[in-house]
Amino acid sequence: EPEVTQTPSHQVTQMGQEVILRCVPISNHLYFYWYRQILGQKVEFLVSFYNNEISEKSEIFDDQFSVERPDGSNFTLKIRSTKLEDSAMYFCASSALQNYGNTGELFFGEGSRLTVL
Amino acid sequence: SQKIEQNSEALNIQEGKTATLTCNYTNYSPAYLQWYRQDPGRGPVFLLLIRENEKEKRKERLKVTFDTTLKQSLFHITASQPADSATYLCALFSSNTGKLIFGQGTTLQVKP
Numbered sequence: 413e414p415e416v417t418q419t420p421s422h423q424v425t426q427m428g429q430e431v432i433l434r435c436v437p438i439s440n441h442l443y444f445y446w447y448r449q450i451l452g453q454k455v456e457f458l459v460s461f462y463n464n465e466i467s468e469k470s471e472i473f474d475d476q477f478s479v480e481r482p483d484g485s486n487f488t489l490k491i492r493s494t495k496l497e498d499s500a501m502y503f504c505a506s507s508a509l510q511n512y513g514n515t516g517e518l519f520f521g522e523g524s525r526l527t528v529l
Numbered sequence: 530s531q532k533i534e535q536n537s538e539a540l541n542i543q544e545g546k547t548a549t550l551t552c553n554y555t556n557y558s559p560a561y562l563q564w565y566r567q568d569p570g571r572g573p574v575f576l577l578l579i580r581e582n583e584k585e586k587r588k589e590r591l592k593v594t595f596d597t598t599l600k601q602s603l604f605h606i607t608a609s610q611p612a613d614s615a616t617y618l619c620a621l622f623s624s625n626t627g628k629l630i631f632g633q634g635t636t637l638q639v640k641p
Contacts (some may be wrong), residue, residue, distance in 0.1 A: 416572075447631075454633035455573060455618065468627045503572050516561065516622060518629065520572030 414438045416521035418504050424527045428493050433524045435487045435504030444487045445505040445518065446479065448472070455503065461487065494528045501525050531556045533632035535619055541638045548609045550635045552602040552619030559621040562595055562602050567616045567634065576617075577604075609639045 417436045425431050437444050446458040459469045461479055478490045487506075491498055502525075505518040534553045542548050552562070561580045565573035579586045579595045579602065586593045592605040606613050616634040623630070 445629075455567075455631040457628050457630055460628070470628070501570075505572075516563070516578065516629070517575040518563075518573075520574070522572050523570075 414519075416504055416506055416519050418502075418521035418524050420524055421522070422525045422527070424529065425494055427496060427528055431491045431494055431498075431526060433489045433491075433502050433504075433526070435489075435521055436485055437487055437504065437506030438508075438519055439485070441506035441508050441519070443467075443507045444479075444481070445507075446489045447503045447505060447520075448500040449503065449523075450500045458489075458502075491526075494526070496528050499526055499528045531623075531630070533557070533619060533621055533630060535617075535632040535635045537633060537635070539636040539638055541640065542609055544610060544639055544641050546609055548606040548613070548637050548639070550604040550617050550619075550637065552604065552632055554600050554621055557600070557621055557623055558625065560624045561622055562593075563620045563622070563629070564591075564593060564602075564604050565618040565620060565631075567618055569616075573618055573631075606637070609637075611639050611641050613637060614639050 419434045444461045447455050449455045457470050459473045459479055460467045476492045480488050501523040503520050503523045505520045507518050532555045561578055563578045564576045567573045577588055577593045579593045590607045594603045616636045618634045619632040620629050
Protein backbone atom coordinates (compact mmCIF):
# COMPACT_ATOMS: atom_id res chain seq x y z
CA GLU A 413 0.00 0.00 0.00
CA PRO A 414 1.42 3.42 -0.92
CA GLU A 415 2.49 5.57 1.99
CA VAL A 416 3.92 8.96 2.85
CA THR A 417 7.47 8.70 4.14
CA GLN A 418 9.26 11.27 6.28
CA THR A 419 12.89 11.76 7.24
CA PRO A 420 14.44 12.13 9.69
CA SER A 421 12.28 10.43 12.28
CA HIS A 422 13.95 12.48 15.01
CA GLN A 423 16.20 15.52 14.79
CA VAL A 424 17.86 17.35 17.65
CA THR A 425 19.17 20.82 16.90
CA GLN A 426 20.47 23.89 18.66
CA MET A 427 18.37 27.03 18.82
CA GLY A 428 19.09 29.29 15.85
CA GLN A 429 20.09 26.47 13.51
CA GLU A 430 18.37 25.72 10.22
CA VAL A 431 16.44 22.49 9.88
CA ILE A 432 15.08 20.77 6.79
CA LEU A 433 12.42 18.09 7.17
CA ARG A 434 11.82 15.86 4.18
CA CYS A 435 8.76 14.08 2.92
CA VAL A 436 8.02 11.80 -0.01
CA PRO A 437 4.26 12.03 -0.69
CA ILE A 438 2.27 9.31 -2.42
CA SER A 439 3.30 9.40 -6.05
CA ASN A 440 0.05 10.31 -7.81
CA HIS A 441 -1.07 12.84 -5.21
CA LEU A 442 -1.30 16.50 -6.11
CA TYR A 443 -1.84 18.27 -2.78
CA PHE A 444 0.69 18.40 0.00
CA TYR A 445 0.51 19.60 3.57
CA TRP A 446 2.55 20.15 6.68
CA TYR A 447 1.00 19.95 10.10
CA ARG A 448 2.66 20.05 13.49
CA GLN A 449 1.76 18.67 16.90
CA ILE A 450 3.36 19.98 20.06
CA LEU A 451 3.49 17.25 22.72
CA GLY A 452 0.06 16.76 24.27
CA GLN A 453 -1.61 19.31 22.02
CA LYS A 454 -3.68 19.18 18.88
CA VAL A 455 -2.58 18.67 15.29
CA GLU A 456 -2.15 22.18 13.84
CA PHE A 457 -2.28 23.16 10.17
CA LEU A 458 0.83 24.90 8.87
CA VAL A 459 0.64 25.03 5.07
CA SER A 460 -0.88 23.47 1.98
CA PHE A 461 0.86 23.29 -1.39
CA TYR A 462 -0.44 22.67 -4.88
CA ASN A 463 0.95 23.17 -8.37
CA ASN A 464 4.31 24.27 -7.01
CA GLU A 465 2.98 27.03 -4.84
CA ILE A 466 1.53 27.60 -1.41
CA SER A 467 -2.28 27.54 -1.52
CA GLU A 468 -2.99 28.21 2.16
CA LYS A 469 -0.93 28.89 5.25
CA SER A 470 -1.63 29.50 8.93
CA GLU A 471 -0.42 32.31 11.17
CA ILE A 472 2.14 29.87 12.58
CA PHE A 473 3.79 29.65 9.14
CA ASP A 474 5.77 32.89 9.36
CA ASP A 475 8.88 34.03 7.48
CA GLN A 476 11.01 31.47 9.33
CA PHE A 477 9.24 28.67 7.49
CA SER A 478 9.39 27.73 3.83
CA VAL A 479 8.34 24.77 1.73
CA GLU A 480 9.66 23.43 -1.52
CA ARG A 481 9.11 20.60 -3.95
CA PRO A 482 12.61 20.56 -5.43
CA ASP A 483 12.50 17.52 -7.68
CA GLY A 484 8.94 16.31 -8.26
CA SER A 485 9.06 13.67 -5.54
CA ASN A 486 10.32 15.29 -2.34
CA PHE A 487 8.41 17.92 -0.38
CA THR A 488 10.45 19.77 2.21
CA LEU A 489 9.80 22.05 5.16
CA LYS A 490 12.62 24.39 6.13
CA ILE A 491 12.82 26.24 9.40
CA ARG A 492 15.46 28.96 8.99
CA SER A 493 16.37 29.77 12.57
CA THR A 494 14.82 27.36 15.04
CA LYS A 495 13.35 28.48 18.35
CA LEU A 496 12.66 26.41 21.47
CA GLU A 497 8.93 26.61 20.73
CA ASP A 498 9.44 24.92 17.35
CA SER A 499 9.96 21.63 19.21
CA ALA A 500 7.13 19.41 17.99
CA MET A 501 6.22 16.48 15.80
CA TYR A 502 5.92 17.62 12.20
CA PHE A 503 3.60 15.63 9.96
CA CYS A 504 3.59 15.68 6.20
CA ALA A 505 0.39 14.68 4.42
CA SER A 506 -0.77 14.33 0.86
CA SER A 507 -4.09 13.93 -0.90
CA ALA A 508 -5.21 13.04 -4.38
CA LEU A 509 -7.84 15.71 -4.47
CA GLN A 510 -8.43 19.10 -2.95
CA ASN A 511 -10.34 19.22 0.28
CA TYR A 512 -13.70 19.86 -1.20
CA GLY A 513 -16.04 18.05 -3.50
CA ASN A 514 -14.59 14.57 -3.05
CA THR A 515 -13.18 12.43 -0.31
CA GLY A 516 -10.36 14.83 0.55
CA GLU A 517 -8.78 12.07 2.61
CA LEU A 518 -5.36 13.06 3.87
CA PHE A 519 -2.64 10.43 4.07
CA PHE A 520 -0.18 11.26 6.84
CA GLY A 521 3.40 10.21 7.31
CA GLU A 522 4.68 8.98 10.65
CA GLY A 523 6.16 12.34 11.50
CA SER A 524 9.52 13.92 12.21
CA ARG A 525 10.14 14.76 15.82
CA LEU A 526 12.09 18.02 16.15
CA THR A 527 13.76 18.84 19.44
CA VAL A 528 15.29 22.31 19.75
CA LEU A 529 17.74 22.78 22.62
CA SER B 530 -13.55 32.90 16.60
CA GLN B 531 -13.74 29.44 15.06
CA LYS B 532 -13.59 26.54 17.48
CA ILE B 533 -13.69 22.76 17.29
CA GLU B 534 -14.32 21.11 20.63
CA GLN B 535 -13.87 17.50 21.53
CA ASN B 536 -14.15 16.12 25.04
CA SER B 537 -10.61 16.37 26.40
CA GLU B 538 -11.34 13.84 29.14
CA ALA B 539 -10.49 10.27 28.26
CA LEU B 540 -13.41 7.95 27.62
CA ASN B 541 -13.12 4.58 29.37
CA ILE B 542 -15.50 1.80 28.37
CA GLN B 543 -15.81 -1.94 28.68
CA GLU B 544 -15.09 -4.20 25.73
CA GLY B 545 -18.22 -4.95 23.72
CA LYS B 546 -19.95 -1.67 24.56
CA THR B 547 -20.58 1.20 22.14
CA ALA B 548 -18.24 4.18 22.41
CA THR B 549 -19.70 7.58 21.49
CA LEU B 550 -17.40 10.56 20.93
CA THR B 551 -18.58 14.12 20.35
CA CYS B 552 -17.29 16.91 18.15
CA ASN B 553 -18.85 20.38 18.48
CA TYR B 554 -17.92 23.38 16.41
CA THR B 555 -18.68 27.10 16.35
CA ASN B 556 -18.34 29.78 13.68
CA TYR B 557 -17.74 27.24 10.96
CA SER B 558 -19.73 26.33 7.90
CA PRO B 559 -17.88 23.14 7.05
CA ALA B 560 -18.26 21.58 3.64
CA TYR B 561 -17.52 18.27 5.31
CA LEU B 562 -16.19 16.70 8.47
CA GLN B 563 -13.69 13.88 8.85
CA TRP B 564 -12.70 11.55 11.66
CA TYR B 565 -9.16 10.25 12.13
CA ARG B 566 -7.53 7.83 14.52
CA GLN B 567 -4.15 8.63 16.06
CA ASP B 568 -2.04 6.16 18.02
CA PRO B 569 0.73 7.46 20.34
CA GLY B 570 3.72 8.75 18.37
CA ARG B 571 2.07 8.00 15.01
CA GLY B 572 0.45 10.05 12.28
CA PRO B 573 -3.35 10.38 12.05
CA VAL B 574 -5.15 7.75 9.98
CA PHE B 575 -8.33 8.63 8.07
CA LEU B 576 -11.48 6.77 9.11
CA LEU B 577 -14.61 8.42 7.71
CA LEU B 578 -15.86 11.54 5.94
CA ILE B 579 -19.37 12.94 6.11
CA ARG B 580 -20.59 15.82 3.94
CA GLU B 581 -22.77 18.71 5.07
CA ASN B 582 -25.82 17.30 3.26
CA GLU B 583 -25.45 13.84 4.83
CA LYS B 584 -26.95 12.89 8.20
CA GLU B 585 -25.21 9.60 8.80
CA LYS B 586 -22.38 7.48 7.40
CA ARG B 587 -21.37 3.94 8.34
CA LYS B 588 -18.29 1.81 7.82
CA GLU B 589 -18.12 -1.60 9.45
CA ARG B 590 -18.38 -0.95 13.23
CA LEU B 591 -18.11 2.81 12.81
CA LYS B 592 -20.96 5.28 12.48
CA VAL B 593 -20.79 9.05 12.15
CA THR B 594 -23.63 11.53 12.35
CA PHE B 595 -23.53 15.18 11.34
CA ASP B 596 -26.07 17.74 12.56
CA THR B 597 -25.36 21.14 10.99
CA THR B 598 -28.16 22.74 13.03
CA LEU B 599 -26.66 21.63 16.33
CA LYS B 600 -23.15 22.06 14.86
CA GLN B 601 -22.22 18.65 16.13
CA SER B 602 -20.91 15.30 14.93
CA LEU B 603 -21.12 12.07 16.88
CA PHE B 604 -18.72 9.20 16.25
CA HIS B 605 -19.78 5.72 17.38
CA ILE B 606 -17.77 2.51 17.63
CA THR B 607 -20.02 -0.49 18.22
CA ALA B 608 -18.84 -3.75 19.81
CA SER B 609 -15.68 -1.97 20.92
CA GLN B 610 -12.43 -3.89 21.32
CA PRO B 611 -9.21 -3.12 23.22
CA ALA B 612 -7.56 -2.59 19.81
CA ASP B 613 -9.88 0.42 19.33
CA SER B 614 -8.02 2.23 22.14
CA ALA B 615 -6.53 5.37 20.58
CA THR B 616 -7.13 9.09 20.24
CA TYR B 617 -9.87 10.05 17.79
CA LEU B 618 -9.65 13.36 15.99
CA CYS B 619 -12.43 15.32 14.39
CA ALA B 620 -11.43 17.57 11.48
CA LEU B 621 -13.41 20.19 9.61
CA PHE B 622 -12.85 21.51 6.13
CA SER B 623 -14.11 24.97 5.40
CA SER B 624 -14.27 25.99 1.75
CA ASN B 625 -13.98 29.61 2.99
CA THR B 626 -10.51 29.06 4.43
CA GLY B 627 -9.39 26.13 2.28
CA LYS B 628 -7.96 24.42 5.37
CA LEU B 629 -8.61 21.14 7.18
CA ILE B 630 -8.50 21.96 10.88
CA PHE B 631 -8.35 19.38 13.68
CA GLY B 632 -9.93 19.26 17.11
CA GLN B 633 -7.75 18.33 20.07
CA GLY B 634 -8.99 14.72 20.07
CA THR B 635 -10.60 12.40 22.59
CA THR B 636 -8.68 9.43 23.95
CA LEU B 637 -10.66 6.20 24.10
CA GLN B 638 -9.61 3.36 26.37
CA VAL B 639 -11.42 0.05 25.91
CA LYS B 640 -10.89 -2.32 28.82
CA PRO B 641 -11.08 -6.12 28.32
